[in-house]
Amino acid sequence: MVTVRAAAGAVPVAGRPPVADAAAPAARPAAAAAGRGRSAPGAVVAGIGVAVPTPVGQEELWQQRFRHHFGDSALARRIFASAGVRRRHTVVDLAAEDPADWSTADRMRRYAREAPALGHRAVVAALAEAGLTAADVGQLTVASCTGYDTPGLDIRLAGSLGMPVDAQRLLVGHMGCYAALPALGAAADHVAARGRPAVLLCLELPSLHLQPADADTQQVVTHALFGDAAVALVLLPPDAATAPGGPAGTGAHPPPAAAHPPPAGAHPPPAAASPGGALQLVDVVARTDPGTAELMTWQVTDLGFRMGLSPEVPAVLARHVRPVTEQLLARHGVGVDEVAGWAVHPGGPRILETVEDELGLAPTALDASRAVLAEYGNCSSPTVLLVLDRIRSGGTGRDAAPPPAGSPVVAMAFGPGLTLYAALFRVGAGAAPAAG
Numbered sequence: 491m492v493t494v495r496a497a498a499g500a501v502p503v504a505g506r507p508p509v510a511d512a513a514a515p516a517a518r519p520a521a522a523a524a525g526r527g528r529s530a531p532g533a534v535v536a537g538i539g540v541a542v543p544t545p546v547g548q549e550e551l552w553q554q555r556f557r558h559h560f561g562d563s564a565l566a567r568r569i570f571a572s573a574g575v576r577r578r579h580t581v582v583d584l585a586a587e588d589p590a591d592w593s594t595a596d597r598m599r600r601y602a603r604e605a606p607a608l609g610h611r612a613v614v615a616a617l618a619e620a621g622l623t624a625a626d627v628g629q630l631t632v633a634s635c636t637g638y639d640t641p642g643l644d645i646r647l648a649g650s651l652g653m654p655v656d657a658q659r660l661l662v663g664h665m666g667c668y669a670a671l672p673a674l675g676a677a678a679d680h681v682a683a684r685g686r687p688a689v690l691l692c693l694e695l696p697s698l699h700l701q702p703a704d705a706d707t708q709q710v711v712t713h714a715l716f717g718d719a720a721v722a723l724v725l726l727p728p729d730a731a732t733a734p735g736g737p738a739g740t741g742a743h744p745p746p747a748a749a750h751p752p753p754a755g756a757h758p759p760p761a762a763a764s765p766g767g768a769l770q771l772v773d774v775v776a777r778t779d780p781g782t783a784e785l786m787t788w789q790v791t792d793l794g795f796r797m798g799l800s801p802e803v804p805a806v807l808a809r810h811v812r813p814v815t816e817q818l819l820a821r822h823g824v825g826v827d828e829v830a831g832w833a834v835h836p837g838g839p840r841i842l843e844t845v846e847d848e849l850g851l852a853p854t855a856l857d858a859s860r861a862v863l864a865e866y867g868n869c870s871s872p873t874v875l876l877v878l879d880r881i882r883s884g885g886t887g888r889d890a891a892p893p894p895a896g897s898p899v900v901a902m903a904f905g906p907g908l909t910l911y912a913a914l915f916r917v918g919a920g921a922a923p924a925a926g
Contacts, residue, residue, distance in 0.1 A: 532771040533678035533688070534918060537622070537724035538879045539615025541608050542579040542866070548714075551578065554585040556713060559703050563710075570714045574839040574860065578717030578867040580697035581608070589700045589794070597698045597794045601637025605720075606646045609693045612722040613651055616689065620724035624651040628686025631677045633662040633669040633871045635788060636694045636795065643693065666788055666905035667835055669871040671913050674723070675774040681725045693720040694870040699794040712797045715838055717867030721875040728770060767882050767892050768918035769899060775818045778907040782806050786906045803837075804844040806908050812848045815900065818912050822898075830893035830917070831881040832856055835874040835903035836863035845902070857890075874903040882917070893917045 552570050560566035581604040582589055589597065609632070617624060630653060632644040644659040658680065662673045670692045677688040696716035701709055785806065787798035819826060826849055834845050836859040846856055858880040866876055878901050884892050893899055899915040 532728065532773075533681040533725040534728055535723050535769040535771065535878075535882075535915070536726045537616040537618070537620030537722075538875065538882075539612040539617070539619065539722045540876065540879065541611035541615065541720045541722075543581045543604075543608065543718050544583075545577050545579050546584070547577045548573070548575045551584060555588075559590070559700075559713075560710060561703070565707070566710045566714075569707075569710050572839070573711075573714040573867075574836070574863045575715060575717075575867045576864040578697075580718050581695050582697040582700070584697065584700070589698060590702045592698075592794065594790065594792055594794055598637055598639060600698055601695055602639040604695060605634070605637055605643050605693055606650060608695075608718075608720045609643060609647050609691050609722070610650050612693070612720040613647060613689055613691055616722035616724045620687070620726065622687060622724060624653045626687050627651075627653050627657055627689050628684050629658040629660065629677060629680040629688040631660040631662065631673050631680075631688065631690045633665065633673040633690070633692045634694060635664045635666055635669065635870060636696055636698060638663065643691075647691070664788065665871070666786070667837060667868070667870050667873065668903035668905035668909055668911045670721075670874050671774060671901060671903055671911035672776065673871075674725075674771065674913065677723075677725050678771050678774075681727055685727050685730075687727075687730070688725045689722060690725065691720065691722045692871040692875055694718065694872060696870060699796070701796055702793060708797070708799045711799055711838070715868040717869050719866055719869035719872045719876065721872040721879070723875065725771075767895070769878070769882055769915040770918055772822060772898075772914040772916055773818060774911065774913045775814060776909065776911045777810055777814050778909045779806060779810065780907070782908045783906070785908055788906060803904075803908065804840045807841065807904060807910065808844050808848050810910050811845055811902070814910055814912055815849060815902070818900070818914055819898070822914060824898050824914070826850070828898060829900050830897035831899040832859070833874055833878040833881050833899065833901040834859045835868075836860065836877065837868055837904060839863075841904065871903075874901055877901070878915075 548570060552567065556566065556570065581600070630644055630648055632642070632647070634643060642661055644661050648657055648659060660676060662669050665672065673690055673692065677690045681688050695718045697718050700713065785800040785802050789796050789798065815826065819829070832851065832855050834842060834856055836842055842856050842859055845851070859877050862873060862876045862880060866873065869876070881899060882892060884890050895917050897917050899917060901913045901915065902910070904910050
């Protein structure tokens with residue numbers, strides 16, 4: 491079973507003792523039995539599906555919407571140009587629509603119209619790569635912080651996909667950019683406890699939350715970075731992932747696309763599965779610095795959700811990223827220099843530079859994160875999964891290749907709290923040719 495723990499040395503708050511290092515109760519027996527440097531087999535990521543709405547270039551967005559929105563500000567122009575983003579994907583046609591004055595109710599109605607189709611496509615693609623049908627799924631976990639509706643996205647997707655009526659569901663809301671990793675830990679725990687496949691979907695539509703124009707530089711940074719995306723993972727028990735006859739050990743084949751047509755409102759291009767090596771989840775850690783809670787916020791207003799993003803965030807991250815990473819790796823006898831792939835959430839160029847500097851990484855170590863930032867922008871919770879998918883599929887660049895079988899891969903994401911989550915994976919056999 492994968493272990494989910496709070497990182498040791500949590501930051502003390504004035505007048506309050508530091509948070510103790512604690513394993514999740516259900517994880518303690520497995521952790522104790524495994525001993526230091528070893529862990530019981532964890533859930534395996536056997537399929538990843540990506541679905542995005544229509545792409546639009548960063549320069550096109552500036553010229554068609556944000557140049558006017560920010561009053562042709564030279565500062566705003568520089569921020570857009572230096573964001574590290576080449577293009578994004580948006581469910582809102584920002585050349586023809588101006589959501590800045592939409593009420594929150596209008597934005598939630600648009601979310602309810604757009605999200606189910608996008609999520610459906612991502613899950614179908616992930617199931618197809620895993621060789622499963624929706625009928626095989628024991629749990630669906632959905633993470634999203636950009637829209638709410640009841641019956642929720644989890645219920646609508648279970649119906650459109652044709653999941654069993656006894657499939658369990660979990661909705662993870664308003665955690666922000668790091669939500670993928672705690673949601674992954676919860677889904678993996680279900681797989682370990684129940685022995686049935688689980689699906690995790692992270693779906694965000696930040697384009698719905700364009701804010702009214704003002705002089706707040708934080709809003710310029712936010713609107714220069716964020717894009718829309720949906721990423722789904724299929725998790726299998728380790729024995730099922732290696733059993734003969736298919737990923738589920740049943741000879742399952744990908745479901746035909748027409749078996750459960752998606753809801754109306756789908757956007758091109760079609761969802762894609764990116765065949766790559768299976769990744770076994772080993773461990774998940776978290777650290778929250780409560781004294782910095784106001785540095786990153788996501789507030790519900792009458793005009794959508796408004797993000798607060800302080801320029802102090804990279805400095806806080808710099809204090810914690812190395813201790814948390816070393817603690818995660820040391821539990822399993824791994825050094826920073828042994829990690830074969832770094833799936834770091836590209837919150838922005840400064841975030842990536844901070845992680846690179848604090849961990850002493852090679853200049854190319856975060857190429858996959860920078861490539862995702864350039865091609866998708868910061869999509870909140872799905873973004874770290876986009877990076878993970880790119881790494882397992884061969885990374886970025888002419889000489890890129892999937893990490894060797896058995897090698898460690900680390901995923902890392904950050905968000906409100908301030909909170910840092912990190913997960914350790916092992917690359918499964920067959921993911922890449924053996925060295926030599």
